[in-house]
Structure formats: structure tokens, C-alpha cells
Amino acid sequence: xxxxxxxxxxxxxxxxxxxxxxxxxxxxxxxxxxxxxxxxxxxxxxxxxxxxxxxxxxxxxxxxxxxxxxxxxxxxxxxxxxxxxxxxxxxxxxxxxxxxxxxxxxxxxxxxxxxxxxxxxxxxxxxxxxxxxxxxxxxxxxxxxxxxxxxxxxxxxxxxxxxxxxxxxxxxxxxxxxxxxxxxxxxxxxxxxxxxxxxxxxxxxxxxxxxxxxxxxxxxxxxxxxxxxxxxxxxxxxxxxxxxxxxxxxxxxxxxxxxxxxxxxxxxxxxxxxxxxxxxx
Amino acid sequence: xxxxxxxxxxxxxxxxxxxxxxxxxxxxxxxxxxxxxxxxxxxxxxxxxxxxxxxxxxxxxxxxxxxxxxxxxxxxxxxxxxxxxxxxxxxxxxxxxxxxxxxxxxxxxxxxxxxxxxxxxxxxxxxxxxxxxxxxxxxxxxxxxxxxxxxxxxxxxxxxxxxxxxxxxxxxxxxxxxxxxxxxxxxxxxxxxxxxxxxxxxxxxxxxxxxxxxxxxxxxxxxxxxxxxxxxxxxxxxxxxxxxxxxxxxxxxxxxx
Amino acid sequence: xxxxxxxxxxxxxxxxxxxxxxxxxxxxxxxxxxxxxxxxxxxxxxxxxxxxxxxxxxxxxxxxxxxxxxxxxxxxxxxxxxxxxxxxxxxxxxxxxxxxxxxxxxxxxxxxxxxxxxxxxxxxxxxxxxxxxxxxxxxxxxxxxxxxxxxxxxxxxxxxxxxxxxxxxxxxxxxxxxxxxxxxxxxxxxxxxxxxxxxxxxxxxxxxxxxxxxxxxxxxxxxxxxxxxxxxxxxxxxxxxxxxxxxxxxxxxxxxxxxxxxxxxxxxxxxxxxxxxxxxxxxxxxxxxxxxxxxxxxxxxxxxx
Numbered sequence: 001x002x003x004x005x006x007x008x009x010x011x012x013x014x015x016x017x018x019x020x021x022x023x024x025x026x027x028x029x030x031x032x033x034x035x036x037x038x039x040x041x042x043x044x045x046x047x048x049x050x051x052x053x054x055x056x057x058x059x060x061x062x063x064x065x066x067x068x069x070x071x072x073x074x075x076x077x078x079x080x081x082x083x084x085x086x087x088x089x090x091x092x093x094x095x096x097x098x099x100x101x102x103x104x105x106x107x108x109x110x111x112x113x114x115x116x117x118x119x120x121x122x123x124x125x126x127x128x129x130x131x132x133x134x135x136x137x138x139x140x141x142x143x144x145x146x147x148x149x150x151x152x153x154x155x156x157x158x159x160x161x162x163x164x165x166x167x168x169x170x171x172x173x174x175x176x177x178x179x180x181x182x183x184x185x186x187x188x189x190x191x192x193x194x195x196x197x198x199x200x201x202x203x204x205x206x207x208x209x210x211x212x213x214x215x216x217x218x219x220x221x222x223x224x225x226x227x228x229x230x231x232x233x234x235x236x237x238x239x240x241x242x243x244x245x246x247x248x249x250x251x252x253x254x255x256x257x258x259x260x261x262x263x264x265x266x267x268x269x270x271x272x273x274x275x276x277x278x279x280x281x
Numbered sequence: 282x283x284x285x286x287x288x289x290x291x292x293x294x295x296x297x298x299x300x301x302x303x304x305x306x307x308x309x310x311x312x313x314x315x316x317x318x319x320x321x322x323x324x325x326x327x328x329x330x331x332x333x334x335x336x337x338x339x340x341x342x343x344x345x346x347x348x349x350x351x352x353x354x355x356x357x358x359x360x361x362x363x364x365x366x367x368x369x370x371x372x373x374x375x376x377x378x379x380x381x382x383x384x385x386x387x388x389x390x391x392x393x394x395x396x397x398x399x400x401x402x403x404x405x406x407x408x409x410x411x412x413x414x415x416x417x418x419x420x421x422x423x424x425x426x427x428x429x430x431x432x433x434x435x436x437x438x439x440x441x442x443x444x445x446x447x448x449x450x451x452x453x454x455x456x457x458x459x460x461x462x463x464x465x466x467x468x469x470x471x472x473x474x475x476x477x478x479x480x481x482x483x484x485x486x487x488x489x490x491x492x493x494x495x496x497x498x499x500x501x502x503x504x505x506x507x508x509x510x511x512x513x514x515x516x517x518x519x520x521x522x523x524x525x526x527x528x529x530x531x532x533x534x535x536x537x538x
Numbered sequence: 539x540x541x542x543x544x545x546x547x548x549x550x551x552x553x554x555x556x557x558x559x560x561x562x563x564x565x566x567x568x569x570x571x572x573x574x575x576x577x578x579x580x581x582x583x584x585x586x587x588x589x590x591x592x593x594x595x596x597x598x599x600x601x602x603x604x605x606x607x608x609x610x611x612x613x614x615x616x617x618x619x620x621x622x623x624x625x626x627x628x629x630x631x632x633x634x635x636x637x638x639x640x641x642x643x644x645x646x647x648x649x650x651x652x653x654x655x656x657x658x659x660x661x662x663x664x665x666x667x668x669x670x671x672x673x674x675x676x677x678x679x680x681x682x683x684x685x686x687x688x689x690x691x692x693x694x695x696x697x698x699x700x701x702x703x704x705x706x707x708x709x710x711x712x713x714x715x716x717x718x719x720x721x722x723x724x725x726x727x728x729x730x731x732x733x734x735x736x737x738x739x740x741x742x743x744x745x746x747x748x749x750x751x752x753x754x755x756x757x758x759x760x761x762x763x764x765x766x767x768x769x770x771x772x773x774x775x776x777x778x779x780x781x782x783x784x785x786x787x788x789x790x791x792x793x794x795x796x797x798x799x800x801x802x803x804x805x806x807x808x809x810x811x812x813x814x815x816x817x818x819x820x821x822x823x824x825x826x827x828x829x830x831x832x833x834x835x836x837x838x839x840x841x842x843x
Contacts, residue, residue, distance in 0.1 A: 011742035021626025092553035117772025180549035208654020211774040376738035395739035
């Protein structure tokens with residue numbers, strides 16, 4: 001009789017502890033979002049997109065237009081390099097190499113590459129593209145980001161294409177289409193939503209990357225439409241301004257953090273919606 | 282094979298209805314469960330036989346928005362009562378599922394699981410009870426030399442007998458079987474059927490089965506269900522030889538739907 | 539027909555080359571890191587470099603012991619704090635949470651694990667660090683600080699919260715959503731019939747969770763924790779703000795310290811000569827450690843099925 005009471009009490013305590021954990025964990029995580037939102041909105045102004053940072057401790061904090069531009073340039077260049085390479089590579093793994101051991105090894109390697117600490121990628125690109133060329137440059141930054149994108153896109157493409165049933169390809173073969181036609185006109189079309197979601201998530205990931213840019217594109221305050229020389233980015237700007245002793249720069253950092261968070265969340269939600277649409281249709 | 286004396290009533294289902302949310306899955310079922318007898322619940326799939334079975338150990342309570350109406354009386358108590366202690370109830374009424382469900386632990390620990398919950402601390406008593414349960418489930422000779430091995434290594438039929446031993450170990454009054462041989466080969470099925478006929482000397486058995494030959498072979502009483510209702514309940518012989526209801530007749534002669 | 543065959547072959551080759559690019563990059567990375575760190579290993583000796591706690595700018599002598607120890611210690615503390623909270627939250631989400639909230643909380647967790655680490659770092663610097671120093675540090679000092687022998691380890695200077703402790707906590711918060719998501723997924727994959735079997739024997743929810751569900755998901759959950767460990771090991775931005783990057787013996791968990799990544803983030807850009815090689819050696823160590831951790835997690839996750 002007593003034993004059963006004890007068991008029930010243990011159960012109650014353990015389950016209460018789990019509720020407490022959930023409350024604590026979720027509260028902490030939402031607190032982060034809350035602070036970024038509140039502090040970000042406080043410091044937010046349209047000038048953020050149009051002005052350069054003001055010298056410290058002026059009434060006006062100025063803006064981060066060059067960082068927005070630089071971030072855009074770096075990301076675009078990285079996507080242009082990483083996405084086609086990734087989609088084609090993933091296509092090979094899913095189609096031509098689907099039974100090859102070597103290709104399975106490549107898939108595994110991609111899984112590993114996805115989790116290489118991004119700062120290590122930064123040092124690698126520094127050795128390849130910064131040291132030999134005598135200085136920080138945007139091309140190096142874009143390369144570092146592309147290296148982060150590549151394995152993510154390869155794996156998503158591979159997975160999405162493998163999910164397409166073989167009978168669909170047979171139907172196209174039966175009409176006399178060569179394999180590359182079958183891939184480009186049938187398999188890609190059938191898996192486009194999934195692949196696109198993978199690309200969005202990869203972009204979301206690089207949009208928040210800071211460490212690989214520290215030693216590659218670094219930072220600059222020049223507003224230039226050019227990737228040679230140092231290129232500013234939102235994330236490196238956050239890193240430097242938040243560590244500064246000046247109120248006005250710190251508030252710029254919050255504004256930038258707010259923008260980066262919004263962008264990353266937006267891309268993630270968009271990706272999710274796309275996947276939902278696919279599974280429904 | 283079937284006994285013809287009517288037996289003592291252990292449980293009585295009175296006017297039982299059950300709802301998944303607003304969906305009425307059982308309508309006003311009334312039937313007895315006789316002590317030390319095997320009662321089969323048969324009927325086409327979706328007829329509510331498993332739903333009824335899961336009322337006996339209040340399995341439905343694990344999921345939200347379900348509710349019962351009516352009563353199931355055991356030892357003078359309505360087990361559907363809100364204040365019913367489900368932990369105690371499930372110690373009294375055990376259940377064996379459609380598929381074998383070995384827990385991720387050794388054969389011994391599997392059988393000892395329910396005993397340990399109730400603090401059988403004395404290890405020699407524990408070992409004794411485990412052995413007894415394994416013998417009752419006709420599994421002892423096959424596993425006595427490898428009690429410490431993981432239960433996942435047993436064959437499907439052995440795993441199902443292990444599930445039965447695990448249920449028997451806590452000394453239940455009633456065992457509920459939910460199509461417990463449907464995933465097994467004929468030899469394992471035969472073994473379990475023999476086992477049940479042996480077990481009914483000590484416990485009361487309620488079995489859901491989709492296999493009418495099985496119901497005819499092992500059960501003393503049979504209840505035929507159809508669309509959430511009890512169509513006919515009687516001694517198994519009567520149900521199969523001289524059914525009173527036309528639906529029952531069509532079902533047991535295989536001319537259904 | 540022939541033209542089609544040719545086109546197919548060209549397409550195939552282009553795809554093949556693209557897929558091999560990842561091999562070239564990873565192999566290139568390994569070779570580059572090896573080559574660049576060679577001078578450091580030659581200068582200090584491989585084993586001596588790993589175990590020396592020297593970090594002397596004026597004499598150009600460096601050892602990796604403190605950064606490695608700092609990385610291991612912060613990661614371990616983060617896991618110790620985060621793991622039980624993640625498991626508790628996952629239990630709540632699979633067993634107790636009202637059906638309506640389950641989906642949205644699950645999605646929220648996945649979104650939160652996508653938030654960049656620099657955001658966690660910034661929040662750690664401005665919100666968590668001061669809070670921990672004002673509220674948690676005195677509490678720990680009053681309790682654990684009185685322990686014999688190791689008590690002084692829990693009493694530390696006031697640094698604005700810049701410390702090994704804050705670093706571990708921010709890492710714990712950062713890996714929390716991922717660990718929770720993966721534990722939740724693992725719990726959800728337990729066949730309902732297995733849980734019902736436990737309930738049918740009269741087990742309580744907690745007994746079913748602790749004795750059946752957790753053993754059943756042990757490999758998947760530790761595999762997930764291993765991946766989280768990999769993330770914490772290589773994390774830079776969440777660490778860089780709050781660790782302090784101080785090369786000195788660790789006297790208290792409330793003192794600033796160094797990690798592999800904090801040294802790299804703070805000192806790489808001004809480094810040259812042997813110092814630069816030392817930092818590449820740290821990158822190589824991180825690369826290898828991550829490889830090991832990931833292989834381990836693959837093994838854990840793969841051996842389940």
C-alpha cells in the first residue's frame with residue numbers, strides 16, 4: 001500500500017521537474033528573442049539602411065548601409081558558387097552514383113563537412129585566399145560562405161531526389177528520353193520544392209555566420225559595390241560594435257542583430273512553408 | 282473442448298458506451314465475463330472489439346478526450362469510476378498486445394519489470410517469481426540458460442510468450458489478449474493456444490481475435506460485435522452451431538459483407 | 539541518338555566533378571591545416587605543444603593546454619546543464635503537453651536552433667553575464683564555495699560576468715533547442731504499443747519514461763548529445779564575448795579563461811610567424827576533434843537500426 005503511494009509521489013515529482021525544465025528552457029529561449037526584438041526595435045530606424053555609422057557618442061547612431069550591401073554581395077556570390085555546384089553534385093550522388101560505394105562515402109563526407117566548425121573554414125580560406133594575396137578580400141569571404149553552403153545543398157538535393165520514386169523515371173525512360181533529360185525535366189521538377197527549401201536553409205545559415213568572415217572579408221566602412229578588398233558584413237559589424245564601449249555603437253549592433261534574426265527566421269519559416277506545400281500537393 | 286457449465290461471473294459490463302472525442306465507438310454493451318473461462322471477442326475490423334478490450338484496463342485513459350459511459354463492475358467496484366486507481370487496476374488486469382513488445386533489457390528484467398515496480402526487493406523471491414512466470418508461459422526451458430541476454434534476441438513466438446510471462450508475473454486476475462497471435466507463425470500460435478487453455482485454470486482470459494477458428498478452438502464464450510454494438514453473446518458452441526442472430530450466422534459461416 | 543548520349547555523358551561528368559568538389563575541399567582543408575601548423579609542431583614538439591600551458595608573446599612560446607582545457611571544460615559544463623533540461627523538456631513535450639501546443643512548441647524549438655550564434659553571444663554579453671554575476675554567482679559562492687578543498691573554485695572575482703561559467707551557460711542555452719528537438723524526436727519514435735505494455739503492467743508515466751522509453755532511446759539521445767557537443771566544441775561567436783580570452787591558470791569558474799576558438803577569434807588577425815602557425819595548429823586540433831565527435835555520433839545513431 002505504502003509502496004504505491006511512494007511511486008505516485010515519485011511520478012509527480014519527476015513530472016513536475018520536467019514541466020519546470022520545459023518552462024525554464026522555453027522561457028530562456030523566448031527571452032533571447034524578446035531582448036533582440038525590444039532592443040532591436042528601440043535602435044531601429046530607416047537610417048539603418050541609408051547611412052554610414054556615425055562616430056561614437058553622437059546623438060545619431062547612423063546606419064549600416066555598407067554592411068547590408070556587403071552582406072548582400074557576399075551572400076549572393078556564395079550562393080552563385082555554392083548552389084549550382086551543390087545541386088549538380090547532389091544530382092550525381094542521387095542518380096548516377098546511387099549504387100556506388102564511393103558516392104556513399106561522399107555523402108558521409110558531406111555530413112561531416114556540414115559540422116566542421118565555421119572558424120576552421122575561415123582559417124583554411126585565409127591560408128588559401130588571403131595570405132597569398134596580401135590582404136583581406138570579399139572573394140575570400142564569399143568562398144568561405146560557399147564552402148559552408150556546398151555540403152548542405154549536396155545532401156538536401158541528394159535526399160530530395162532519392163525520395164522521388166523510381167517508377168517516375170521509368171515512365172520518362174519509356175518515352176525515349178535520355179537520362180540527363182529525365183533528370184532535368186522530370187526528377188528535378190518533382191523535387192524542386194525540397195531542393196529550394198534546402199537552399200533557403202543554407203542561405204539562412206550563412207546569413208548568420210560570423211566566424212568564417214573574421215579572417216577573410218573582415219570589415220570595412222566603405223560603401224563599395226566590389227568584392228576586392230575588405231568587405232563589411234552585418235555579422236562582423238555586430239561582433240565589433242557590440243564589443244565597443246560606445247552606447248551608440250552598441251545600439252547599432254542591436255539593430256543589426258534584430259535584422260539578422262528576422263532574416264534568418266524568415267528564411268527558415270519560408271522553407272518550412274514550401275516543404276508543407278510540397279507534401280500537401 | 283468447451284465446458285458447458287456456465288461459470289461464476291467475475292466482471293459484468295453494464296450498458297457500456299465509449300467515445301473517442303465525440304465519436305461513439307461502443308454503444309450500450311452489456312455482457313458478463315466469466316471467471317476462469319476464455320471469452321473471445323470477434324467481429325469484422327472496426328467493430329469495436331479492441332476498443333472494448335481496452336476499456337477493461339482503462340488503456341484509453343492514456344489519450345486525451347476519450348470518455349466512458351456505463352460501467353464495468355469487478356469485485357463490486359465500477360472500474361470506470363474516475364477515482365479508480367489505474368495503477369492498481371492494471372496490476373489486476375494484465376494485457377498482451379498484438380505484437381511482441383520486449384522491453385530493451387534482459388529476459389529476466391523483462392519478466393521482473395512489473396514486480397520491481399512494486400518493490401519485490403528480495404532477490405531470491407524475485408528470481409522465484411520470474412521462474413514461475415516463465416514456466417507458466419512455457420518459456421522457462423528455452424531461456425533458463427540465457428536469462429541475462431537481451432530479450433530482443435528471442436524469436437517472435439518466444440517474445441510473445443515472454444510478454445505473457447511478464448504479464449503473469451504480477452499475478453493478475455484477468456489477462457486481456459489483443460490479437461496476440463496474429464503476428465505469429467502457426468507453430469508459435471499453437472503453443473500459445475495450448476498455453477491459454479492451461480492458464481485459464483488460474484486466470485480469466487478475454488481475447489480479441491480475428492481468427493474464428495481460433496475463437497472456436499479455445500474459447501468458452503464468444504461475443505460477436507458489429508459497428509460498436511454487441512450482436513450476440515453466448516457459449517462458443519452455440520454461437521458457432523446455432524447462432525440466434527442472422528449477422529452472427531453470416532459472420533461465422535464466412536458469408537459476411 | 540548519339541548527340542543525346544554525348545550530352546548525357548557531359549552532364550554526368552559535370553555532376554561527378556561537382557560531387558567530388560566536396561572531397562577536394564575537405565582534403566584540401568586537412569592538408570592546408572597540416573602544412574600551416576607544421577612549423578609550430580616542429581618548433582615546440584607535437585606532444586609538448588599539446589601539454590604546455592605556456593602562452594608567452596614576448597618570447598614567442600606557445601602551448602595548447604589551456605585553450606584545449608578551456609574548450610573541454612566549457613563544453614562539459616554546458617552539456618551537464620543542458621542535457622537534463624533538454625530531456626525534461628522533451629518529456630514534457632511528448633507526454634504532458636496539450637496536443638494543441640505540441641506542434642507549435644516543436645516548430646519554435648527548431649526555429650530557435652537556427653538563430654545564429656552571434657545573437658546568442660550578444661545576448662550572453664548584455665543580459666546573461668550581468669544576471670549571472672549579480673544573482674547566481676553569490677548563490678554558488680554561499681553554497682558550493684564553502685566546500686572543503688575545492689570551495690575556492692566556486693568563489694571568484696567580479697568581472698562583469700565575463701567568465702568560464704557564463705561561457706558554459708551561454709553554450710548550454712545555445713545547444714538546448716537542438717538537444718531538445720532530437721530527444722523529442724527519439725521519444726516520439728518509441729512505438730506506442732511498447733509504452734502501453736509498460737502502462738498495462740501498472741507503471742506510472744515516469745516509470746514508463748525512465749525504465750522503458752529512455753533505455754529504448756538511449757543511443758539516439760546520446761547520439762544527439764554528441765552532435766550538440768560537437769557544436770559546443772567548435773562554437774566561436776557565442777564564446778568570444780564572454781570568455782575573456784585570459785591566458786592564466788584557472789583559479790575559479792568565475793574567472794575569465796581561454797578556449798581554442800576564443801584564441802583564434804581574438805588573436806588570428808594580428809598573428810604572424812610562429813604564432814600564426816600555432817593558431818593553425820589549434821584549428822587542426824578542432825578539425826580533428828570535430829571529426830572524432832561526429833564519427834562517434836554516427837556510430838551511436840547508426841547502430842540503433
